[in-house]
Amino acid sequence: MKYLVAPDKYKGSFDAFVASEIIKEAIVEVDKGAEVFQLPLADGGEGTLTALSKIFGAKIEEVEVNDPLFRKIKSRMGFFEDKAIIEMAECSGLLLLKDEERNPLYTTTYGVGELIKYAISKGVKEIIIGIGGSATNDAGTGMLSALGMKFLDENGHELKPTGENLIKIKKIDDSEFLKDVQKVKFTVLCDVTNPLYGENGAAYVFAPQKGADENAVKLLDEGLKNFANVAKEYLGKDISLSSGAGAAGGLGFALLAFLNAQYVSGIDYILSASNAEEHVKWTDIVITGEGRFDRQSLSGKSTIGIARLGAKFGKMVIVISGSIDCPFEEYTKEGITSIFSIVDMASSLDRCLKEAPRLLKETAKSIINLILKTKRGLS
Numbered sequence: 001m002k003y004l005v006a007p008d009k010y011k012g013s014f015d016a017f018v019a020s021e022i023i024k025e026a027i028v029e030v031d032k033g034a035e036v037f038q039l040p041l042a043d044g045g046e047g048t049l050t051a052l053s054k055i056f057g058a059k060i061e062e063v064e065v066n067d068p069l070f071r072k073i074k075s076r077m078g079f080f081e082d083k084a085i086i087e088m089a090e091c092s093g094l095l096l097l098k099d100e101e102r103n104p105l106y107t108t109t110y111g112v113g114e115l116i117k118y119a120i121s122k123g124v125k126e127i128i129i130g131i132g133g134s135a136t137n138d139a140g141t142g143m144l145s146a147l148g149m150k151f152l153d154e155n156g157h158e159l160k161p162t163g164e165n166l167i168k169i170k171k172i173d174d175s176e177f178l179k180d181v182q183k184v185k186f187t188v189l190c191d192v193t194n195p196l197y198g199e200n201g202a203a204y205v206f207a208p209q210k211g212a213d214e215n216a217v218k219l220l221d222e223g224l225k226n227f228a229n230v231a232k233e234y235l236g237k238d239i240s241l242s243s244g245a246g247a248a249g250g251l252g253f254a255l256l257a258f259l260n261a262q263y264v265s266g267i268d269y270i271l272s273a274s275n276a277e278e279h280v281k282w283t284d285i286v287i288t289g290e291g292r293f294d295r296q297s298l299s300g301k302s303t304i305g306i307a308r309l310g311a312k313f314g315k316m317v318i319v320i321s322g323s324i325d326c327p328f329e330e331y332t333k334e335g336i337t338s339i340f341s342i343v344d345m346a347s348s349l350d351r352c353l354k355e356a357p358r359l360l361k362e363t364a365k366s367i368i369n370l371i372l373k374t375k376r377g378l379s
Contacts, residue, residue, distance in 0.1 A: 001034055001285065001371075002285070003034055004283035004285070004286045005024055005037070006286060006306045007303075008040075008288070010291040011291040013322070017040045019289065022357055022360050022361050023360065024036045025361060037279055041303075041305075044191065048132070052128065059080065063114070067111060068097060068136060070110065079119075082125040083126045083128060084122070084124045086112065086127060093134060095133065101211075105164040113146025120178065130189040132266065134249050136210070136248065137206070139202075139224055139228075140250055142161040143254055149176075151171075152173055154168075163219075164223070166223025167223040189266035190252060191265050192244055193243045194246035196240040196246050198221070200246070202245075202247070202250045228253070267301065267304075271305055276306065280310055285371065287367075289321050290319075290322070291323075292321060293331070295325070298331070310335055317337050318367055326339070342356065
């Protein structure tokens with residue numbers, strides 16, 4: 001049989017490439033005549049740089065930039081043809097911080113701007129940016145600061161570009177802004193549609209996941225609204241309610257408003273770039289998965305993207321997930337045949353995370369064995 005193995009990352013355990021190797025090993029151990037094609041996925045978050053670099057044959061470079069707390073780190077980015085690939089999570093990602101360091105009042109997207117500046121210095125014409133997995137809620141002021149823009153308080157003093165200072169911004173000074181930015185096309189990979197502020201905005205929906213308490217969320221939301229008003233006066237138009245403005249703690253807003261970026265669905269972009277449709281046509285069974293499959297997975301995640309493609313061509317689609325929190329009726333109508341969890345319910349979470357490779361492999365072997373036995377029994 002032919003198998004298309006197309007998982008996303010299993011957060012906290014391993015990336016999509018390791019997952020695809022584990023599942024492939026399981027398949028060939030059980031089905032000796034199996035043909036397997038591996039297509040590790042991403043959707044704009046962690047793993048996007050690696051996925052796109054393999055698809056496009058990009059050269060990876062390391063650049064010294066600031067992390068979310070203004071500490072120097074080496075961050076990777078990719079180059080191919082006249083284009084650059086930036087993964088926000090590489091420089092401003094939540095996974096770069098320890099649990100006790102996570103607080104979007106104090107984090108910044110400055111590193112994203114540094115990577116953009118470096119790419120422009122190399123003469124690129126297009127920058128592809130995946131903006132998932134952020135640790136930030138600074139409305140992209142950090143990114144813009146790295147590109148030369150200044151944000152001033154009521155006394156004309158320059159503010160540090162963090163979430164807590166958004167409420168203090170009274171004026172934008174672009175006298176030192178990098179003009180070459182306007183010569184570059186920005187393509188943003190993102191499936192978030194939230195506005196910048198309000199109950200469905202960046203602070204209320206996403207900041208708690210990044211370490212913000214109730215008071216911090218309120219302050220951040222007020223700051224986002226203030227910055228939106230200052231930006232409206234500067235730009236002569238209001239971008240704050242645009243779809244995706246609230247992505248990555250408001251980085252989406254800065255990209256749309258100040259860099260004239262174009263938004264595309266992260267998973268759709270990667271599926272198209274990887275020629276996934278032809279691989280789905282070729283296969284008999286699609287096997288995908290991620291760390292947790294829930295209702296959020298139904299709205300733009302990699303797993304559901306490849307599942308819908310499989311359903312389009314009438315293929316069996318199997319999801320192997322760390323945990324499941326989605327009703328049968330909801331995932332089956334999206335084209336998923338069945339979902340299996342690798343979690344050993346008798347184990348602790350720590351043990352499940354440590355033993356995830358074994359659990360994934362054993363679950364995959366069990367699934368393949370079931371498929372083969374059923375097929376033989378029906379033939």
